[in-house]
Amino acid sequence: MKKIGLLAVSLALICIVAGIAGCTTTTQSTTGSSGADQAEVVRLAGGDYGYPQPFTIYPRGPGSSKVTMIFDSLLEKDEEGLIPWLAERWDVSPDGKEYTFHLREGIKWHDGAPFTANDVKFTHDYELKHVPISGGIEAGIIDHVQVVDDHTVRFVLNQPAATFLYKMCGFKVIPEHIYSTVSDPEGFIAPEAVTGTGPYRLAEYNKEHGSYQFIANTEYWGPKPTIRVVEFIPISDALISFEQGEIDFTGITPDTMDWVKSNPDVRIVQQPAFWAYEFYFNAVRCPELGDKRIRQAFAYAIDRDELVSKVQRGAGIRGNMGILPDDHIWYNPDQPAYAFDLAKAKALLNEAGWKDTDGDGIRDKGGKKLSYTLSLASGEVRIGELIKARLKDVGIDIQVRALESRSRDANLKSGDYELLISGFGGWGQDADYLRTRYSDVVTGTTSSVASAAAVYGYHNEVLNDLAAREVVELDDGKRKAIVFEMQKIIAEDIPTIPLYYTTSYDAWYISKYDGWMNMFDHHARTHSKLTYLERTGIAARR
Numbered sequence: 001m002k003k004i005g006l007l008a009v010s011l012a013l014i015c016i017v018a019g020i021a022g023c024t025t026t027t028q029s030t031t032g033s034s035g036a037d038q039a040e041v042v043r044l045a046g047g048d049y050g051y052p053q054p055f056t057i058y059p060r061g062p063g064s065s066k067v068t069m070i071f072d073s074l075l076e077k078d079e080e081g082l083i084p085w086l087a088e089r090w091d092v093s094p095d096g097k098e099y100t101f102h103l104r105e106g107i108k109w110h111d112g113a114p115f116t117a118n119d120v121k122f123t124h125d126y127e128l129k130h131v132p133i134s135g136g137i138e139a140g141i142i143d144h145v146q147v148v149d150d151h152t153v154r155f156v157l158n159q160p161a162a163t164f165l166y167k168m169c170g171f172k173v174i175p176e177h178i179y180s181t182v183s184d185p186e187g188f189i190a191p192e193a194v195t196g197t198g199p200y201r202l203a204e205y206n207k208e209h210g211s212y213q214f215i216a217n218t219e220y221w222g223p224k225p226t227i228r229v230v231e232f233i234p235i236s237d238a239l240i241s242f243e244q245g246e247i248d249f250t251g252i253t254p255d256t257m258d259w260v261k262s263n264p265d266v267r268i269v270q271q272p273a274f275w276a277y278e279f280y281f282n283a284v285r286c287p288e289l290g291d292k293r294i295r296q297a298f299a300y301a302i303d304r305d306e307l308v309s310k311v312q313r314g315a316g317i318r319g320n321m322g323i324l325p326d327d328h329i330w331y332n333p334d335q336p337a338y339a340f341d342l343a344k345a346k347a348l349l350n351e352a353g354w355k356d357t358d359g360d361g362i363r364d365k366g367g368k369k370l371s372y373t374l375s376l377a378s379g380e381v382r383i384g385e386l387i388k389a390r391l392k393d394v395g396i397d398i399q400v401r402a403l404e405s406r407s408r409d410a411n412l413k414s415g416d417y418e419l420l421i422s423g424f425g426g427w428g429q430d431a432d433y434l435r436t437r438y439s440d441v442v443t444g445t446t447s448s449v450a451s452a453a454a455v456y457g458y459h460n461e462v463l464n465d466l467a468a469r470e471v472v473e474l475d476d477g478k479r480k481a482i483v484f485e486m487q488k489i490i491a492e493d494i495p496t497i498p499l500y501y502t503t504s505y506d507a508w509y510i511s512k513y514d515g516w517m518n519m520f521d522h523h524a525r526t527h528s529k530l531t532y533l534e535r536t537g538i539a540a541r542r
Contacts, residue, residue, distance in 0.1 A: 046232035048210035055185035065527035071172040071196035096160035117153035122176035223533040273501035274428035283457025295494035301345035319498025322487030335491035362395035371397040428521040439467035
């Protein structure tokens with residue numbers, strides 16, 4: 001229950017520079033670790049992510065974390081793995097198809113109504129009719145949910161699912177007595193829409209300013225909140241706002257940290273490498289990209305170390321072609337590295353029939369040039385320009401097209417691109433994402449539908465076979481071996497190119513709040529529900 005194979009890992013948090021005042025190698029805090037006085041107000045950088053209920057919030061990054069402050073799940077994540085939350089314990093049937101959760105008694109919704117097993121079943125059934133919010137549980141996994149009694153609920157699956165408990169951490173339970181009368185949850189922005197069982201209540205939300213104010217739930221059933229008020233406020237420059245004391249926590253890069261070295265009230269800790277930029281090919285729109293030799297040529301021609309140096313100022317790790325980052329506990333180091341090598345890139349392009357015969361760029365026998373539009377968000381133009389310069393050296397022509405980030409995301413999902421770059425977190429999560437992003441296997445069966453990451457035109461039968469076995473394998477040792485093989489195949493095929501994983505640094509004022517902690521699989525301390533709660537109460541959940 002405490003540690004479930006892949007889900008059990010302690011993140012090593014590394015100081016930036018030895019000797020920096022206030023720097024530490026641990027996330028244990030002086031505030032919030034053992035029942036210390038509650039911090040009054042902590043201010044963080046804002047931005048509009050929508051109304052913070054599960055159906056209306058923009059799900060990426062800071063959006064989902066705001067929902068987590070209000071709504072609870074059956075399980076949670078701490079720094080080591082999964083811990084009981086709304087459910088105090090659970091049983092799994094021998095065939096791995098039934099999960100019986102025993103719920104804590106005495107829990108109440110923010111409006112005082114009792115939380116029961118009926119709310120859990122209602123949440124699942126309601127999602128079947130509306131927008132799924134269950135942390136990525138795929139359609140077809142759950143057969144039905146059965147209420148055993150007021151404090152016992154059973155999930156019956158159609159097949160064993162290796163990641164079921166992990167996914168339940170994202171299953172935000174909503175109140176039946178409120179949502180049962182709501183037919184359009186995406187348009188539901190009434191005050192009662194943010195009635196949860198969580199440690200904070202929404203006090204204010206300003207869409208125009210992108211500001212939020214959360215106030216501690218003094219009657220919270222779980223570990224006590226360690227901050228009375230958490231505010232997300234509009235800022236123009238995070239570093240300046242932090243320096244001026246407008247916000248109490250920020251991310252910094254090595255070239256912007258000099259001013260804090262002499263400040264004993266600032267703690268600086270490196271993030272784990274679980275946020276990354278990924279380079280996508282669309283072999284449906286551009287059939288020649290279906291040739292893995294061309295994709296391999298891209299991998300050799302793009303200087304990922306240069307991206308880390310010039311874009312991240314060294315705060316990053318070049319991507320692995322097997323996808324999982326070095327900090328992932330199931331990372332397989334035995335895979336092709338694809339170090340920057342223009343000669344190998346040119347040789348692979350020539351082998352695939354693309355040659356420069358007239359000095360005007362490489363062409364195939366029919367005279368077609370390798371020329372593409374690279375779509376990316378406006379903040380990623382520097383990455384695109386560096387890649388464009390390197391690919392030009394091997395005769396590939398690139399036009400960089402900057403989009404608003406949500407438009408870029410929509411294009412990735414719909415396949416409206418030739419080449420594309422997207423940055424996102426979650427690279428430390430359960431390794432099943434190798435299946436959901438790069439195989440055609442959906443809930444254990446092969447599907448012709450494009451994978452969730454929109455790797456359009458990529459298909460590998462061996463990978464599909466491994467993916468179908470991995471998703472139902474409940475033995476961690478056997479499952480890890482399968483995941484290692486999947487990484488090797490992906491590294492050979494290059495369905496996408498992980499450009500680099502970021503290792504940015506967090507800085508905060510110790511005197512304002514020193515209780516920041518990570519989830520074991522995520523890089524952002526501010527995204528963790530537990531980061532705002534007493535440590536002693538959390539330890540008691542194990």
